[in-house]
Amino acid sequence: MKLFDVYPLYDVTPVAAQGIEVTDDNGQKYLDFYGGHAVISIGHTHPHYVSSLKEQLDKIGFYSNSIQNPLQRKMANKLGELSGCNDYSLFLCNSGAEANENALKMASFHTGKSKVIAFKNGFHGRTSAAVAATDNPSINAPLNQQQEVSFVALNDFEAFQNTIEGDSFCAVILEPIQGVGGLDEPTTEFFQFVAEKCKEHQVVLIADEVQSGFGRSGKFFAYQHHNIQPDIITIAKGMGNGFPVGGVLIHDSFKASYGLLGTTFGGNHLACAAVLAVLDVMEQEALVQNADALGHYVKSKTSELPEIKNVKGRGLMIGLEFDFEVAALRKALIHNQHMFTGGAKNKNLLRILPALNITKDHIDLLFEGLKKELS
Structure with a gap:
């Protein structure tokens, strides 16, 4: 059997990794400033x-959500x-897509409505409602297009006001910092x-923190830069440092009931051990503060490269924008x-998404490498 060919691949085969250093099958070492789409939050193979994970695997790796799992409560508390x-x-x-799918479903249950407001250049996943709320027609199949989604430009007050008027929307879903779309x-x-408008119209506000959460922006969640409170927050990517895990934070004003949401693998013992380890390291190594400090340092370094026309993002979720397409530069x-x-979707943007414990x-x-390739 062959693999279904949906990924354009670089000719690099990693076989080992430590910190932000990745080693390929020829023994060549690479510095990882991308973290596999912002997934590697505390560095590859962090000792803790x-x-x-090894300790948990020696005990129990998985059982379904039909039994008690104290690790879930411990992780939620932390x-x-x-x-x-x-x-x-x-x-x-x-996963992030599953988190957003459940968030949208929860909003629809809560309001009894079905339409969604999303934002241009937003990305929320590749599953049914999540991909319908993603601004990319090329990955939106006819099946997904049955969902009713209105797309509004970021920071267009009038367009948002005009769209939310009425009585048909269950949710607004918004990335505090757009990932794939270009920071x-x-x-x-x-x-x-x-x-304010969501509250006024009784529409559920979903903050998609799948990429921007878990300290990447210099605060634990990127929405916290703006002094607002979402109804629902979705998380994934950096929360497991490579172990597949996602989550939905649902405000206590929502009522739970048995069977409302469900999953086979979600919250398994290994997943909880992975997230607890990430949270331990984030706390012990002050990684949220480090992300904030190094984000400012990256921005200060950009003055050394006149080819960089704009800097986007916060913390260690940074986009360097050039006046040319960056595919050849990345290669x-x-x-x-x-x-x-x-x-990114913005072909002129180089995304920098390293582990949160990198150093100056x-x-x-990184900037030495950029200077060599741009000279």
Whole structure:
């Protein structure tokens, strides 16, 4: 059997990794400034992470959600403590798409309505409602197009006001920092306006923190830069440092009932051990603060490269925008400088999404590599 060919692949085969260093099958080492789409939050094979998973695997790796799993409660308590979101309840699943799917479903249950407002260049996943709320027609099959979604430009107050008027929407879903779309953000004034209008029209506000959450923006959640409170928060990617796990934080004003949401693998013992290890390291190594500090350092370094026309994002969720398409630059960085970086829907944008425990020395190496390829 062959693999279904849906991924364009670089000719690199990683076989080992440590921190932000990845080693391929030829022994070549690479610096990872992309973290596999912002998934690697505490570094590859962090010792505490590895030992936690090994220890848990020796005990029990999986059982269904039909039994008690104290690790789920322990993890929820730790997450609430570090994020400041103790007035939410946690539903665990397996991915960002599944988290957004359940968030949209919960909003529809809660309001009795079905239409969704999403934002241009937003990305929320590839499953049914999540992909319908994603601004990319090429991955939106006819089956998904049965969902009713209205797309509005970020920071367009009038368009949002005109769209939300009426009585048909169950949810507004919004990335505090767009990931795939190219690191654009709502302004604080716009985010607060959206939150106010959602409350006024009894529409559920979903903050998609799948990529921007777990400290990446320099706060635990990126919406916390704007002094608003979403009804639902979705999480995944960095929460498991590579172990497949996602979650939905649902405000305590929502009522739970048996069977309302469900999953086979979500919240299994290994997943909980992975997330607990990530939270331990984030707390012990002050990674949210490090992300904030190094985000400012990255922005200060961009003055050394006149080719960079704009800097987007916050913390260690950074986009470097050029006046040319960056595909060739990314390829050169891999093959010549041995550095992984990312692209975006904006073809001129280089995405920087490293582990949150990188250092200024690592950032210096990135800019040295960029200077060599741009000279």
